[in-house]
Amino acid sequence: MKTVLLTGAAGSIGSGLRRELKGVYDELRLADIKAINDVGPGESFHRLDIADAGTLGAAMKGVDGVIHMAGQSVEADWETVHRQNIVGLYNLYEAARIAGVKRIVYPSSNHAVGFYPRSRRVGAVTVFRPDGRYGISKAFGELVAALYADKFGIGSLCIRIGNANDKPIDKRRLSIWVSWRDLAQLVRIGLEHPAIHFEIVYGVSDNERSWFDNATAYQLGYRPQDRAEDYAADVLAKELPEDMTKVGPRVIGGSFADDDYAGDPNRFEKFRY
Ligand SMILES: NC(=O)c1ccc[n+]([C@@H]2O[C@H](COP(=O)([O-])OP(=O)(O)OC[C@H]3O[C@@H](n4cnc5c(N)ncnc54)[C@H](O)[C@@H]3O)[C@@H](O)[C@H]2O)c1
Structure with missing residues (x-):
């Protein structure tokens, strides 16, 4: 793989992946709605708006694979989520198809399955249980x-x-944290593994403390280097008691599930699947 387009390159994960993927591909083509002023060797920059389909074609030209990190990354009003993660996501796949791109790494989210109880182990083949508008948009992308x-x-x-970060920052993140190098390893599997179809x-x-059965990742060769548990003592020492009358502390999505929540806080347990 020679030329890789990284959308959302100015964002948190985009910046982490720029560091991790330095020198891996001949050209890492950065793209974002925001300017990037520190373009380095082996990088180029395209300013674009994924919600404006006309701006995507030039950036896709000659691209072998796309890492699509641009978009709305937390809960927001429907207009914003729709523009960024529904219209923008569809535009991205269409532009890739027209340009003949053969690989895309798509950042879905735990929030696509955010209403599963933490007591369950959730695998890849599962019914979506989004915990908000953002979670719906992530399921749509899949x-x-x-x-x-x-x-x-x-x-x-x-x-x-x-949650991608330098280290897990609270108890919930001890279950869902991913380090930059582990995320980069998964991204490279997505771009380079010969058997990727829809995974x-x-x-x-x-x-x-993971809540996920990640067997597919391991079958594809994923060998994570980092463990949230190494930070557990520090994290738990600072953790405040959780309000267990709320739904958030009992489901994967945490506070996203609490947003606008109405009625019986045990309702999520009645789900049949
Ligand atoms: N950070 C995490 O732990 C996490 C967890 C789950 C999923 N994700 C997903 O990963 C992706 C990246 O997350 P992040 O934390 O880096 O988000 P971020 O908000 O830090 O970065 C998003 C980037 O996309 C750019 N962008 C926004 N709208 C755009 C548009 N219309 N056109 C072009 N660029 C646009 C922004 O300028 C920003 O640089 C998102 O899709 C997010 O939903 C992130």
Whole structure:
């Protein structure tokens, strides 16, 4: 793989991946709606708006694979989520199809399955249980990835990212944290593994408290280097008691599930699947 387009390159994960992927590909083509002023050797920059389809074609030219990190990364009003993660996501896949791109790494989220209880172990083949508008948009992206794999032969690795950061910052993150190098390893599997068609993995490090069955990632060769448990003593020493009358502390999505929550806080346990 020679030329890789990284959308959302100015963002948190985009910046982490720029560091981790330095020198791996001949050209790392950065793209964002925001300017990037520190373009380094082996990098180039395209300013674009994924919600404006006309701005994507030039950036896609000659690209072998796309890491698509641009978009709305937390809960927001529907207009924003729709523009960024529904319209923008669809534009991205369409532009990739037109340009003949064969691989896309799509950052899905734990929030696509955020209403599963923490007592369950959730695998890749599961019914979506989004915990908000953002979670719905992440599930939508997985469906687009499935369609473009089956209909057009564009291979996608959907990574349901937990939380990417230098280290886990609270008790919930001890279960869902992913380090930069582990996330970069998954991204490289998504771009380079010959058998990718439409795959779903969890973007988590080797976490003892994980809520996910990440067997597909391991089958694809994922060997995480980092463990959230190494930070557990520090994290738990600072943790405040959780309010267990709320739904958030009992489901994967945490506070996202609490946003606008109405009625019986035990309702999520009645789900049949
Ligand atoms: N950070 C995490 O732990 C995490 C967890 C789960 C999923 N994700 C997903 O990973 C992706 C990246 O997350 P992040 O934390 O780096 O987000 P971020 O908000 O830090 O970065 C997003 C980037 O996208 C750019 N962007 C926004 N709208 C755009 C548009 N219309 N056109 C072009 N660029 C646009 C922003 O300028 C920003 O640089 C998101 O899709 C997010 O949903 C992240």
